[in-house]
Amino acid sequence: MNINEIGTPLIQVQNLGKKFGDMEVLKDISVDIYKGDVVCVIGPSGSGKSTFLRCLNRLEEPSGGHILFEGTDIVDKKTDIDKHRQKMGMVFQQFNLFPHMTILKNLTLAPIKLQGKSSKEAEEQALKLLDKVGLKDRANAYPNQLSGGQKQRIAIVRALCMNPDVMLFDEPTSALDPEMVGEVLNVMRELAEEKMTMVVVTHEMGFAKEVATRVMFMDGGYFMEENEPVEFFENPKNDRLKLFLSKVL
Amino acid sequence: MNINEIGTPLIQVQNLGKKFGDMEVLKDISVDIYKGDVVCVIGPSGSGKSTFLRCLNRLEEPSGGHILFEGTDIVDKKTDIDKHRQKMGMVFQQFNLFPHMTILKNLTLAPIKLQGKSSKEAEEQALKLLDKVGLKDRANAYPNQLSGGQKQRIAIVRALCMNPDVMLFDEPTSALDPEMVGEVLNVMRELAEEKMTMVVVTHEMGFAKEVATRVMFMDGGYFMEENEPVEFFENPKNDRLKLFLSKVL
Amino acid sequence: MWEKLRDDFYQNFIVDDRWKYIVDGLQNTLKITFFAVLIGILLGFVVAIIRSTYENTGKLKILNAICSVYLTVIRGTPVVVQLMIMYFIIFAFHDPGQIFTAILAFGINSGAYVAEIFRSGISSIERGQFEAGRSLGFNYAQTMLFIIMPQAFKNVVPTLANEFIVLLKETSVAGYIGLQDLTKGGDIIKSRTYNAFMPLISVAIIYLIMVMVFSYLVTLLERRLHKSEH
Amino acid sequence: MWEKLRDDFYQNFIVDDRWKYIVDGLQNTLKITFFAVLIGILLGFVVAIIRSTYENTGKLKILNAICSVYLTVIRGTPVVVQLMIMYFIIFAFHDPGQIFTAILAFGINSGAYVAEIFRSGISSIERGQFEAGRSLGFNYAQTMLFIIMPQAFKNVVPTLANEFIVLLKETSVAGYIGLQDLTKGGDIIKSRTYNAFMPLISVAIIYLIMVMVFSYLVTLLERRLHKSEH
Amino acid sequence: GGSGTKTETTAKASEKAGAESSATETKAGESATGGKLVMVTNAEFPPYEFHEKNEIVGIDAEIAKAIADKLGMEIEIQDMAFDSLIPAVQTGKADFTAAGMTINEDRKKNVDFTDTYAKAAQVIIVKEGSDIVEPDNLEGKKIGVQTGTTGDIYAADIKDGDIKRYNKGMDAVMALTQDKIDAVVIDREPAKVFVKNNAGLKVLDKAFTEEEYAIAVKKGNTELLEKLNGAIKDLKDSGELQKIVDKYITAE
């Protein structure tokens, strides 16, 4: 079915479970994500979308199951998770830029400290990427001097500066004023065109329809339905998905 | 042009200006709002939409001009603004329900204390309105036990309990999860159908298109364009409006 | 070692009923703290209302100025100096009793800090609450009374309860005006037995127990407030 | 009236060079405050790091337990009792000097409060900052060092500066161990001239001026931090 | 002490004072209270005044009681720091102070003294084996005193003396036993008590100064002063004064 299903998956999620105290938020989730996949996850509030995404780079500690990233089980306590996180870019709803550093410093900190790049090398790469998202001239600004849309584009670039193998997005446009949503989605669209592997939790149905290779509907801790975007939106099978789509479209 | 333009306007805004320090946020605005009007105000972030709306019930003190509400100049310091505010319901983006009171108490506080209604009378009215928005069974809950959509519907009912002559909405759905937007817009739609006079600052273009009697585009402290919804969205004249619409639609 | 401790204990507390110094002192400490807290809360509440009203409406200008001076002076000088001024200067020609003097001095001192607690409690209530009240047609006073104050008060109850702990410790300088509080009680024993260890440590432990018990109660209170549905 | 004031002034400050008691006392007060603040900040910083690390990672269990005891005991007893314990019990057999004893006692006391300042500074940094750091691949220590601490420190600088003011006032009980600080300086003059008004009020005014000047500096500092672009 | 003259500890006493003084407010006069004499002292000064069994006792306390008996008045004793005694008398908080207080010129400017009732001296306490053997050796030493006492005032004249002023004589003595200071200058009788109760201390034979104790009243309160002088004279003549002193001093 999936055009990208070639070779071993980049991420293999096996029987992933997550409890907060007694509350089972994720229930036995298994899913494979291949290189070049753009997986959009949609679903009602509180259904566990963020939790799923955050388990992928162990920002949340899974309560059960395995996540093989490039062949290594990162749920295993013995795995050096910090190393693998360098290969998994993460973009948050609230941007989470470091307010005490200039944009350039935000972008080069991790490459310099973690990948041992020289300042020069790191800055060159950062400026190149900044240019790509149209923000080269803001390199020396501080985050608070930028608009929300600009901040989020910087946050994406910050993750890209580590040359990740996969990018995780958690509702990257939900905190933006409507007229800024477009500029961020455009950057993400370009990334997808460059065959970046992406997992995107989003409420932007238009984006999902257009860009995703697969759309998944999460509800009650499961993926209730998964499909190619056209089928998914035009022929939903699950009742809850139908109800959900009727509300948000 | 406007079907509602009969008799004197309910609200006459004359040369309204508002400065914050040196910054002129509203510049010489004049507009008439008639009984039964549903005015939707759209525009980019920071353009002064909220400020305009808040001047209408003097939550912001205008720096110049007049606002005649039912014939009285409410900008005049001598006007008892508290009295007029009782006739102008206001709904906020952040709901602003009173967290220390039950829903019923939230709804009856003002009618009892300000309009001298008996508890019984006030509660009857509140329950009737609660029923209308489908939340009668939550009368004894506290705000924090409700979802965002429920809170906003309560906030609308709270304003309605004062039997206002006009309802002011400041982005009533912007703080909501997408699947809750619909339930709030539905309540507003019903209100419009009952010929409630409404001024709505919103980013929901679909709602504006469908429900508004007039749509106004604010930018840089002016209303740059004003029209019936169909003309407004299909034939924008102002360049900035065109740009804005291209981003958000 | 054990023998020595027992002997010390006997010397410091049992002989001549010396434990009475501690018990009497403790009573005075608690009495002063309790009433000073009451005065402090009352005073602080009034000051906070005046200052908030001035900030929000520009009214009460003169009262606000008086409050500012009060806050500056009280927060700008050590409580022990205030206590001595109260005793030797303000009540120079009329003696209302040492306990009363101490209660007044500590109460007035506490009021300045409580005022800030209340004020931050008031300003911790989102502006939206105030606007919602006003936009329903409530005037300033009604909005404060029905909407802001009940929430602010609930927010600051734990901090206010904490003020009791703060004062409990501060009253330990009451001995400066010759008053026999808990600390002074230990001092007197020390001056009789020439032994610093037992009385000082005992006094410290009594304070510690009181503070811990009271902190625990404050925690319970906080939890209850947190749990309550509103 | 004016005559009397001038005469009092002469008696209390000029005769026998009595102003020296004030000046010497002031010097000691400032010396103790300054060094105690340094110790307090150092100690508080270490304690805060240990407690935050324990809370976030579960590591440093024993150190964390020690810190808890330290915080409970110091925050549970009056500083004047701590001072006397330091002087008469802990340093019973070795005298490092009164000033040093006072610096240590006030420093250790201050540390317990500074620790809470730092801790609340750390926890005031949004969790998202921590997660952003970790998700880039930084480990716990790196995230604290590069991302959390610089922001936390900036947040608490005004509160830390305030700690100087708090301590300045607290050291007024240093006289308990026979040390001549500013308050005691006034006391000595009072004991020479049998006049309470002039020395007490003068001492109060000196404290007040110091606190006001320092508060003003803190305000400036806050404003500058606020203005700075990050 | 006779019946009806029981002293109480400060707290209780002062409370009572508050209640009673308001009840007898009408009797305006020099004395702070009506049919009662309020005495202030610093009850850390054995054998002249100290706490025992929740009472303030000692030579001064008993003399005061005897005087009150003679005058047919009640006595109430309050305890406070030595340096606060004269201000308390000046401001009318107390009628008089009997606190082993030496007459000197500065004090005379602020209060009126009765006839003396005891001879006294400031002496030097040192640790046994100290190299301080006479007053002249105090030069350049760390000397502990009680704030505001004559010992404090005279010690200030010692060349290069490093004066440590404690609120209580006892704290100075404790500092001496802990080697924090080299000597304590304090009144003779309390010095004897301190030395007796703390092993390893001794009083130098040669006194630092010789002086006399008296009771102090508010300046200009001649009525009370005369009454007190009369009572003191009676006590001296009847030998009662000596009996009180003997009870506390010669017993050892």
Ligand SMILES: Nc1ncnc2c1ncn2[C@@H]1O[C@H](COP(=O)(O)OP(=O)(O)OP(=O)(O)O)[C@@H](O)[C@H]1O
């Ligand atoms: N740290 C936590 N502790 C306890 N419960 C949590 C925690 N994080 C999330 N939850 C709960 O887990 C459930 C799923 O949360 P999650 O954030 O994954 O939902 P979501 O699908 O991302 O919702 P949204 O669209 O609102 O972001 C919710 O009920 C939430 O309350």
Ligand SMILES: Nc1ncnc2c1ncn2[C@@H]1O[C@H](COP(=O)(O)OP(=O)(O)OP(=O)(O)O)[C@@H](O)[C@H]1O
């Ligand atoms: N109280 C205030 N003090 C100073 N400036 C203010 C204040 N309130 C608003 N402004 C400024 O006035 C301008 C208009 O603000 P306003 O909130 O009216 O915009 P808006 O159109 O409602 O934007 P948004 O869509 O983001 O809500 C903005 O630049 C804002 O920063």
Ligand SMILES: [Mg+2]
């Ligand atoms: Mg989420």
Ligand SMILES: [Mg+2]
């Ligand atoms: Mg707005």
